[in-house]
Amino acid sequence: MYAVIKTGGKQYRVSPGDLLVVEKLAGEPGAEVSFDQVLMLGDGDVVTVGAPTVAGAAVTATLVETRKGEKVKIFKKIRRQGYRRTRGHRQTETVLRVTAIGDAKWDGVVDLTTKAELNARSRNLKLPEFAVKAEAAPAPAPEAAAEAPKAKKAAAPKAAKAEGEAAPAKKAAPKKAAKKDTDEA
Numbered sequence: 001m002y003a004v005i006k007t008g009g010k011q012y013r014v015s016p017g018d019l020l021v022v023e024k025l026a027g028e029p030g031a032e033v034s035f036d037q038v039l040m041l042g043d044g045d046v047v048t049v050g051a052p053t054v055a056g057a058a059v060t061a062t063l064v065e066t067r068k069g070e071k072v073k074i075f076k077k078i079r080r081q082g083y084r085r086t087r088g089h090r091q092t093e094t095v096l097r098v099t100a101i102g103d104a105k106w107d108g109v110v111d112l113t114t115k116a117e118l119n120a121r122s123r124n125l126k127l128p129e130f131a132v133k134a135e136a137a138p139a140p141a142p143e144a145a146a147e148a149p150k151a152k153k154a155a156a157p158k159a160a161k162a163e164g165e166a167a168p169a170k171k172a173a174p175k176k177a178a179k180k181d182t183d184e185a
Contacts (some may be wrong), residue, residue, distance in 0.1 A: 031063045064095040074088065111169075
C-alpha cells in the first residue's frame, strides 16, 4: 500500500516503514505526526484519487529528528568590478518514519537514532553528547549527597565570620601614576 501526501508545499509518495525527510515540522523526537492531506491512495491495482484530497484518509508517522540539511553556497559576482560575495545556508528539515497509512500499519520498530550519531559510529568516534545517553552516571548514595551540602556551607565566607574567624582582607589595586604635562612654550 502507498499514498501520496502533501506537506511543506511538496508531494511525497510514501509506504508504511519509509524514512521521509520533509520541511521542518513542530514536535519532539518520538512524537506522532498525522497528515490528513492525502492526495492519492494505492493498493495493488486499486487506486483512489482525491479531488483534491481523499476523504477520511490519513497517514501517521513518528518524528525521528529535526536537523539542518546540506549546506547551499550562494556566490555573487559582478565581473570587472571586484565584487564577490559568498554566503551559505542550511535549511532545517524533519526526518519521519511512516508508521501507518489508513488501517495498514507498519509492524517494525521506530529507531530514534540520529544521522549525526550514525555517522559518528561509522567512523568509530565517541561524541560526548551521545556517550552521556549511552552511559548513564550512577546516582550518588543518599548519605554522600546529604554530606556534600554541609561541607559547601562550612566553606562559605559568611559561615567563617559567624564562627568568629576573620576572613582575609582584600588588597586594594595599585593606583596608576598621574601623567605629567610638559608644555614647552
